[in-house]
Amino acid sequence: MEVKTKNFKNVLLHWYKYNKREYAWRNNSDPWSIYLLEVISQQTQLDRADKYFKKFIKEFPTPNDMATTSFKKVLKMWSGLGYNSRAKRMFESSKIIAEKSFDDLYPDFQQLPGVGPYTENAILSFAYNEQVITEDINVKRIISRYFGVENPKKYIDHFSSLLLKNTNSRNLNQAFMDFGSSICKPRSPLCSDCPLENTCEKYFNYETKPIEKFSGSNRELRGNLIKLLLKKGNLKVNTIQQELDADQDRLNEILKKMQKDGLVKLNTNNLVEIYPG
DNA sequence: GTCCCGTCAG
DNA sequence: CTGACGGGAC
Structure with a gap:
């Protein structure tokens, strides 16, 4: 496993060297x-x-x-x-x-x-050049697939020092992200273009989050409410209901939640406002 | 329809 | 541990 881990890292970093996405902040600390x-x-x-x-x-x-x-x-x-x-x-x-x-x-x-x-x-x-792995969904998915492990977190905890040895953590972390975004993609990975293909376990059981429906969701209504308040200023609940053509109960429900989230507030005149203004 | 460098409350 | 949480581009 150690040899395999070292090889994995070297190939990944080599791939990154020639395929990285260029962003200004990547050279910023x-x-x-x-x-x-x-x-x-x-x-x-x-x-x-x-x-x-x-x-x-x-x-x-x-x-x-x-x-x-x-x-x-x-x-x-x-x-x-x-x-x-x-x-x-x-x-x-x-x-x-x-x-x-x-x-x-x-x-x-x-x-x-x-x-x-x-x-x-x-x-x-x-920013601090520390030797840590940014364990996001890409890192987990790639590790899980390549090493054939159900629990990538356990693997990463165990092998992070080996992965980071003599390596700039920034390059490695960003390599994971770019590789996960263009080759080892969530649904349709491009295995035929993958430089690690021949040694990969191709373990595809790692779950990817199902995509939530947006159309008709509370999230959509919340988004529209914020947009409306930014455009028109403070509004009465009734006005909002009419403007958004929203169901009364559902509107009240999300208003309650959004107050809890600290995004909006009901002011003394019973107007809904962005909070803090 | 599919995708996206997570976090938080319950 | 689970579900909620946006919205634009393709």
């Missing part, structure tokens, strides 16, 4: 830039994330620039990315970072809202 990019790219294709990243880093070159603007402004810029709670958590995080700085928070970045195990490791690897 500023923690704030890395943080922004990582939050924006959660559950989002890189080409799209890249465009938004450029916009955000230009508008908010430092955490303080975001911390001192309005949430509404951040949400407007976020429009089109989806999962608006990410924007909210990013906004809240910017205030914490503006106060304490990444170096003060190091290495426990999970104390920032919206930062979990993946993003923490991404910051550690890309």
